[in-house]
Amino acid sequence: MFIAGEWIEARSGATFEVTNPATGEVIGHMPDGGADDARDAVAAADDAFAPWSTTTAFHRADVLMKAWELMNERAEELARLMTTEQGKPLKAARFEVGYAADFIRWFAEEARRLSGQWLPSGRPDQRFLSVRQPVGVVAAVTPWNYPISMLTRKMAPALAAGCTMVLKPAEATPLCAKTVYEVFTDAGVPPGVINLVTANDPAPIGEVFTTDPRVRKLTFTGSTAVGRKLAAAAGASLQRVSVELGGHAPFIVYPDADPENAAKGAAALKFLNSGQACISPNRLYVHRDAADAFVNMLTKRVAGLVAGNGMDEGVGVGPLVNDAAVDKVAAQVEDARSKGAGVPVGGHRLTENSLDKGFFYAPTVLTEVTPEMTVYREETFGPVAPVVVYDDVNEVIELANDTHYGLAAYVYTDSMKTAIGAFEALRFGIIGINDVNPTSATVPFGGMKDSGLGREGGHEGLDEYLETKVAGISLR
Numbered sequence: 001m002f003i004a005g006e007w008i009e010a011r012s013g014a015t016f017e018v019t020n021p022a023t024g025e026v027i028g029h030m031p032d033g034g035a036d037d038a039r040d041a042v043a044a045a046d047d048a049f050a051p052w053s054t055t056t057a058f059h060r061a062d063v064l065m066k067a068w069e070l071m072n073e074r075a076e077e078l079a080r081l082m083t084t085e086q087g088k089p090l091k092a093a094r095f096e097v098g099y100a101a102d103f104i105r106w107f108a109e110e111a112r113r114l115s116g117q118w119l120p121s122g123r124p125d126q127r128f129l130s131v132r133q134p135v136g137v138v139a140a141v142t143p144w145n146y147p148i149s150m151l152t153r154k155m156a157p158a159l160a161a162g163c164t165m166v167l168k169p170a171e172a173t174p175l176c177a178k179t180v181y182e183v184f185t186d187a188g189v190p191p192g193v194i195n196l197v198t199a200n201d202p203a204p205i206g207e208v209f210t211t212d213p214r215v216r217k218l219t220f221t222g223s224t225a226v227g228r229k230l231a232a233a234a235g236a237s238l239q240r241v242s243v244e245l246g247g248h249a250p251f252i253v254y255p256d257a258d259p260e261n262a263a264k265g266a267a268a269l270k271f272l273n274s275g276q277a278c279i280s281p282n283r284l285y286v287h288r289d290a291a292d293a294f295v296n297m298l299t300k301r302v303a304g305l306v307a308g309n310g311m312d313e314g315v316g317v318g319p320l321v322n323d324a325a326v327d328k329v330a331a332q333v334e335d336a337r338s339k340g341a342g343v344p345v346g347g348h349r350l351t352e353n354s355l356d357k358g359f360f361y362a363p364t365v366l367t368e369v370t371p372e373m374t375v376y377r378e379e380t381f382g383p384v385a386p387v388v389v390y391d392d393v394n395e396v397i398e399l400a401n402d403t404h405y406g407l408a409a410y411v412y413t414d415s416m417k418t419a420i421g422a423f424e425a426l427r428f429g430i431i432g433i434n435d436v437n438p439t440s441a442t443v444p445f446g447g448m449k450d451s452g453l454g455r456e457g458g459h460e461g462l463d464e465y466l467e468t469k470v471a472g473i474s475l476r
């Protein structure tokens, strides 16, 4: 763990194993921290807050730019570690490191634009000044599916704003977190400003993060169930809260879209990170007129995907995170099959060629999916593309919005009118229009309803770490 500028063991001396999900091999050990370690980390961040928050924004921008340079220099090493620890194919890991580095550069640039306002008063002898200041110590909890970019998306704006941090990474991917911390400390982030607590049992750490009065903000990315619990605890402490949670993205193919082009987009998007992405499409609504062409192309593309160890050339789909994830996917597919879904490709666990040592499920297409099936409502977080055929273009938005999630949605159409109408009516925070990658460090990312609170990235991403302060000045 990294506390007050030192790499240390847990107070208890305990450690936990980190494994490769493609092979089951143990690839490292990390300190198994507890509540006392979390409190030490909070104390270090609290001590470091006064000196760090009073550095100039120009200085913080320079440190972040150095971190961006170092992350780019170490990109290949980071990507290889990510594939070994998290499982995604090396090409996807390289892409993620680039995305992670983009957040650092973006917020380095944004730091220099931190400004206030000179505001009018109704009194001729009064002036108002408003400034934005860092909220204080930030507690961050991050997931395993994007084990580097989910850290920089929180660390870069927090540091740019002048906050100090404590962070607990997912227990499946602490080695990636360690290397991200090395990047930032080598770039010159002073001792105590960023602290890392690793743990196999996250609950005691989460409790300290959400109840210690020195922590002023909680930022969390992960499941809706855990996010809701932590946000409630943080709310009771009146901490600022931003939570990026689960999703259940609709992917709408209108009858005027090229169905084969849409199917190629769906195949590329759905199987990224083996479907373990919060913006992964979970309901593909295809108009009846386009359905045959769409399903044929999707099935062809999915049948051509090679699942395996992400380090191997040609592998397009890696393992799932653990056995429970494979079981969840298998249960959803069985439920759909038993209720009448077709399975033109996939639909089983992969065990041949040593894949039984890891956590693999075959890339799968489900057809004739209906609202009675679990997959229609619950996030799959696995390599399954459920196709729902619809008839009425006037009803499809209502179908798409019929979910308690609200993160991402996708629309394929050749009509500008249809595209803008869908963009405005969909109750989701991120809409891809004929586009399967509607994210960037430069734009706000986040969801509505049970998909979360707050935004990361864009100008909004910095606001989450700032507090507004106002001065009324009398000229009398």
Ligand code: NAD
Pocket (backbone or CB within 6 Å): 141, 142, 143, 144, 145, 146, 168, 169, 170, 171, 202, 203, 204, 205, 206, 207, 221, 222, 223, 224, 226, 227, 230, 243, 244, 245, 246, 247, 277, 278, 279, 379, 381, 407, 447, 451, 452
């Ligand atoms: P998870 O909620 O189980 O774990 C996320 C993090 O929370 C991990 O670090 C875990 O250790 C920690 N955690 C779990 N219980 C905790 C507790 N009681 N106290 C403190 N920390 C606790 O989720 P996951 O399985 O790691 O991630 C998958 C989920 O994350 C999916 O639902 C996915 O949609 C979501 N996700 C959302 C986004 C987004 O930006 N909206 C991005 C990636 C993943």
